[in-house]
Amino acid sequence: MHRPNGQHKTTAGMLHARNNNKMSERLFHVAAAPFEAARRVLTVPDQHPAHRLHGHSFVARLRAELPPGWAAFAGGETDALKAALDHCIATLDYSDLNQHLAIPTDENLARWVRRCLHVPGIKSVGIQSTRDQGANLDADEHASIWRRFRFEAAHQLPNVRRGHPCGRMHGHGFEVVLHAKQAQSDADRGIDLDALDVLWEPIQEELQYACLNDIPGLENPTSEMIAGWLWRRLKPQLPALCWITVYETITAGCHYDGTHYRIWKERRFESALRLMQAPQGDRRRRLHGHSYLLRLHLSAPLDQVLGWTVDYGDVKQCFEPVYKQLDHHLLNELPGLDRSDPASLARWMRETIGARLPRLDRIDLHQTPGCGAVLCWGASGPADAALVEG
Numbered sequence: 001m002h003r004p005n006g007q008h009k010t011t012a013g014m015l016h017a018r019n020n021n022k023m024s025e026r027l028f029h030v031a032a033a034p035f036e037a038a039r040r041v042l043t044v045p046d047q048h049p050a051h052r053l054h055g056h057s058f059v060a061r062l063r064a065e066l067p068p069g070w071a072a073f074a075g076g077e078t079d080a081l082k083a084a085l086d087h088c089i090a091t092l093d094y095s096d097l098n099q100h101l102a103i104p105t106d107e108n109l110a111r112w113v114r115r116c117l118h119v120p121g122i123k124s125v126g127i128q129s130t131r132d133q134g135a136n137l138d139a140d141e142h143a144s145i146w147r148r149f150r151f152e153a154a155h156q157l158p159n160v161r162r163g164h165p166c167g168r169m170h171g172h173g174f175e176v177v178l179h180a181k182q183a184q185s186d187a188d189r190g191i192d193l194d195a196l197d198v199l200w201e202p203i204q205e206e207l208q209y210a211c212l213n214d215i216p217g218l219e220n221p222t223s224e225m226i227a228g229w230l231w232r233r234l235k236p237q238l239p240a241l242c243w244i245t246v247y248e249t250i251t252a253g254c255h256y257d258g259t260h261y262r263i264w265k266e267r268r269f270e271s272a273l274r275l276m277q278a279p280q281g282d283r284r285r286r287l288h289g290h291s292y293l294l295r296l297h298l299s300a301p302l303d304q305v306l307g308w309t310v311d312y313g314d315v316k317q318c319f320e321p322v323y324k325q326l327d328h329h330l331l332n333e334l335p336g337l338d339r340s341d342p343a344s345l346a347r348w349m350r351e352t353i354g355a356r357l358p359r360l361d362r363i364d365l366h367q368t369p370g371c372g373a374v375l376c377w378g379a380s381g382p383a384d385a386a387l388v389e390g
Contacts, residue, residue: 024377024378025375025376025377026065026375026376026377027065027343027346027373027374027375027376028063028064028065028123028373028374028375028376029063029064029066029077029078029081029342029343029372029373029374030061030062030063030064030078030081030364030366030370030371030372030373030374031061031062031078031081031082031084031085031370031371032059032060032061032062032082032085032369032370032371033059033060033082033085033086033088033089034057034058034059034060035057035058035059035060035089035092035093035094036055036056036057036058036093036094037055037056037058037092037093037094037095037096037097038053038054038055038095038096038097039053039054039055039056039096039097039098039104040052040053040054040098040104041103041104041105042103043103043105048194056129056130057130058092058109058127058128058129059127059128059134059370060085060088060089060109060110060113060125060126060127060128061124061125061126061127061128061136061370062081062085062113062117062119062122062124062125062126063122063123063124063125063374064081064119064120064121064122064123065121065123066081066119066120066121067120067121070120072279073277073278073279074277074339074341075275075277075278075339075341075343075344076275076278076284076341077341077343077373078341078342078343078367078371078372078373079284079371081119081371082368082371084117084118084119085113085117088113088116088117089113091116092109097109100112105135106127106128106129106133106134106135106145107127107135107137107143107145107182109127109135110125110126110127110135110136110137110143111125111137111141111143113125113127114137114141122139123138123139124136124137124138124139125137131148132147132148132149133145133146133147133148133193134146135182142181142182143181143182144179144180144181144182144242145179145180145182145193146177146178146179146180147177147178147193147196147197147200148175148176148177149175149176149177149178149200149203149204150173150174150175150176151173151174151176151204151207151208152171152172152173152174152208152209153171153172153174153207153208153209153210153211153212154169154170154171154210154211154212155169155170155171155172155211155212155213155218155221156168156169156170156213157220157221157222157306157307158213158219158220159220159305159306159307160306164313165313166313169211172248172249174207174226174246174247174248175246175247175253176230176244176245176246176247177244177245177247178196178200178234178238178241178244179241179242179243179244179245179383180196180238180240180241180242181240181242182240196238199234199237199238203230203233203234212226217229217232220306220307221307222306222307222308223246223248223252223253223254223263223308224254224256224261224263224302224307224308224309225307225308226246226254227244227245227246227254227255227256227261228256230244230246231244231256231258235258242257243255243256243257243258243382243383244256244257245383248312250266251265251266251267252264252265252266252312254309255381255382255383256382257381257382257383260299260381260382261299261300261301261302261309261382262297262298262299262361262362262381262382262383263297263298263299263308263309263310263312263315264295264296264297264298264364265295265296265298265312265315265316265319266293266294266295266296267294267296267316267319267323268291268292268293268294269291269292269294269323269326269327269328270289270290270291270292270327270328271289271290271292271326271327271328271329271330271331272287272288272289272329272330272331273287273288273289273290273330273331273332273340274286274287274288274332274340275339275340275341276332276339277339277341287330290367290368292326292365292366292367292372293364293365293366293369293372294349294363294364294365294366295362295363295364296315296319296353296357296360296362296363297360297361297362297363297364298310298315298357298359298360298361299359299361299378299379299381300359309359310359315357318353318356318357319353319356319357322349322352322353331345334348336348336351336352341373342365342366342367342372342373343373343375345365345373346363346365346373346374346375347375349363349365350363350375350377361376361377361378361379361381362374362375362376362377363375
């Protein structure tokens with residue numbers, strides 16, 4: 001849906017905005033490392049399952065704003081960050097976590113990783129203990145915890161143009177992630193995730209196997225409207241709530257913090273490359289390839305009629321010409337892409353697609369699961385430090 005709310009700018013205005021955005025551009029590198037471990041959380045009641053010895057397939061996540069020259073060569077930052085995180089996590093892999101720290105909650109594990117990492121410019125550290133829960137530390141080591149929920153529902157968008165696929169009645173397996181700030185005084189146990197489950201129960205009862213359009217307040221059930229409806233229901237009961245994430249599909253969703261909306265659209269592409277800036281003899285100079293994951297994030301005011309900020313379909317359509325250049329191609333042959341490391345590729349994407357998507361303000365690009373670069377510009381918004389995977 002092409003938006004009638006003045007998104008188009010004059011050429012001079014667009015150039016001015018792009019120049020201002022370049023001044024505020026920030027580049028982060030991200031890495032993820034899985035590990036298998038057992039633990040007992042002795043601060044929960046004796047009858048709680050977590051009090052017993054049990055195990056998880058954990059994932060540790062890291063985001064850092066690395067100084068120039070930190071890696072062995074420009075473009076090698078992603079792999080170097082991954083190697084540093086792997087080295088740190090090796091101590092925890094296939095271990096009893098209670099031997100490393102007395103109360104091995106997700107938050108305390110994140111703090112342990114933060115202390116043990118010898119990496120400059122760390123901005124976020126996260127521990128994900130299951131697909132549906134985890135904890136993050138921001139640059140100031142303030143913690144937040146998160147829990148994921150799912151419901152199956154039907155909906156249609158009543159105000160879209162004739163012929164738009166979302167105007168037809170259809171359905172999704174929606175997913176919602178609640179993110180809550182953690183008080184320092186609660187570090188040993190934290191906000192009770194079971195309490196989040198209790199808060200969610202009446203919401204689940206209302207949304208599960210329902211037509212969302214029939215629920216008061218959700219007559220126009222876009223991702224943004226669902227996020228706002230949930231915020232108004234849950235924030236009074238959970239003052240620590242800091243943002244809500246709504247996955248409409250596995251490739252598109254919305255963050256909301258009570259004031260600002262940020263949507264994303266995810267694409268995957270398969271590409272070959274050579275890192276020609278790597279030293280002679282480095283295997284990355286050889287022709288190789290990756291299955292890339294890309295998330296395009298956009299922030300915009302809510303359209304009060306359509307109930308969304310930007311149409312996911314428009315994002316996909318605008319990106320399609322760029323996608324066709326990337327998918328099943330050799331990246332080194334793309335015009336203007338001198339280097340094909342994640343940071344260089346994210347900057348190339350911004351230059352290539354930015355004029356078509358003026359609301360674009362963040363690009364996440366992973367060359368392997370959880371490892372790559374994040375390019376941000378413009379004003380801050382919800383989920384700036386998010387380390388949650390879909």
